[in-house]
Amino acid sequence: MNALPAFSSMPDEQGFFGPYGGQLVPPHLKQAMDDINVAYAQITQRQDFQDELADLFADYVGRPSPIFHAKRLSAQLGGAQIHLKREDLNHTGAHKINHCLGEALLARFMGKKKVIAETGAGQHGVALATACALVGIPCEIHMGQVDIEKEHPNVTKMRILGCKLVPVTRGAATLKEAVDSAFDEYLTNPTDYLYAIGSVVGPHPFPMMVRDFQSIIGREAREQFLAKHGRLPDYVSACVGGGSNAMGMFTAFLNDAGVQLVGVEPAGEGVDQPGRHAATLSVGKPGEIHGMKCYVLENADGTPAAVHSIASGLDYPGVGPQHSYLKDLGRVQYQSVTDKECLNAFMTLSRVEGIIPALESAHAVAWAMRQAPQLGADQHILVNLSGRGDKDADYVAKALGL
Structure with missing residues (x-):
């Protein structure tokens, strides 16, 4: 590094x-x-x-947002400890x-x-x-x-x-x-x-x-985690659509070579299904959209492709240019999570920890749930829980027949 x-x-x-x-x-x-x-x-x-x-x-948003150790979820999964940076507790819920x-x-x-x-x-x-x-x-x-x-x-x-x-x-x-x-x-x-x-x-x-405005998330998280654990997390993850919450979290950790940064994109119904996912960094290519050069999901004629995600905040065919560069540098690894995995994480976090996450944030939770069992109990995953799921509750209840 x-x-x-x-x-x-x-x-x-x-x-x-x-x-x-x-x-x-x-x-x-x-x-x-x-x-x-x-x-x-x-x-x-x-x-x-x-x-x-x-x-x-401090007085309007309610910062600093806390970090919560999801002990019951971690124990249920086995392996690494999962921690949540609670941006869902901010005024307006994200x-x-x-x-x-x-x-x-x-x-x-x-x-x-x-x-x-x-x-x-x-x-x-x-x-x-x-x-x-x-x-x-x-x-x-x-x-x-x-x-x-x-x-x-x-x-x-x-x-x-x-x-x-x-x-x-x-x-x-x-x-x-x-x-x-x-x-x-x-x-x-x-x-x-x-x-x-x-x-x-x-x-x-x-x-x-x-x-810059979002970087307060990572600055707080880095200081909070060090103060409580005397060390930095092994992994830091966040969902990526355009990429603001992830960039806000990652920025403070970019120069910490021992911290693996993971951006989690929406695989929707599968990255092998054109138009039914929005995994721009996973399967897109460099292009231009909305006044910038970045990775883009494109049609054969170079126009932006149709995209899909169960999470409305992630269904975008482009992505932030800094994310694009961090992918090329290899400093951030970009993974993807399907709609089905997202819904499972949404319901699991709700029923195991009493926290209803936004569908966007549930993508990062789903990746942590997938990764934790592969790691040791002395390893730590810090997830940016970027928003709460009030806005998604009725939609999810209807989708699952609750």
Whole structure:
């Protein structure tokens, strides 16, 4: 691992992580991206910004989130000990509030008049609507019609919080189309609007910004685990769609050669079933999507392929550019978990530990359940439990006939 580049230097000034990232956008939008980059660099160094964000993390979000040792689950599986970083206990129920507060504050400091975003499972939408209500900025969320019907509880919350919800019916009517629609609206007035991207994706500086705001997860986790166990975990895992919760967790551990980092993608109905999975890093190839270079699942003609996951927040045909580079470097291993394994993990964690996870997070739990029996009892797996499953409970109950 000593031969790897210094991870703290990513990205470069043009927004590249190795060959991935950048700003693949029209000239007028490039200027808007550059303006955001300059404002982000200046504003986030201001003490008043840092103090306000730190206070909100502590008193509004409820940070630091705890690490829970899942003793009963570990004993049932045999082998390694499984620990959960409880991002599901944050205000709004997931990790998304971390970067949404940062983006909403940034928008206020920049004097923006509206914040626009996409959402898949609705967690980013709820978190951004929450943050915008807090700082007093109008919020517009674009969401695929399929996801609106699937994630009704989050749709209701967004409307209660006062955001304008825009249903997207084009194409597959899921996350990729929601991103397209939100970008279209943003392009109508990039001077007055801020596009608050919901993951470590899109043109520079968004993959860097979202990572930086989310990196509090890993910083806390590393310090907490060391304090309690006097050592670091052997494995750290997190689900990967766009990759924000995983990047937030992994960043603090990148230079710890003894810690194996594992990103868990959605295998859906099987990675051998085109259009029925979203395992971008597992079976995709380098390409371009939504203003960045990254691994992409593509059709033969180079267009983004149809994707599927039981977890709405993971069904995206691209992935964060830093994840793409970390895959090529071999620093992170990317595995995949099927819908069936995800549902099993969802129900097992609920009934063995009394914790109902988001379907997205259940992918990482499923990988840990698969890996733990192969390891010794003196080894430790730390899972980022990125969100809670309130939004998925009715869907899962119907799917399983409960």
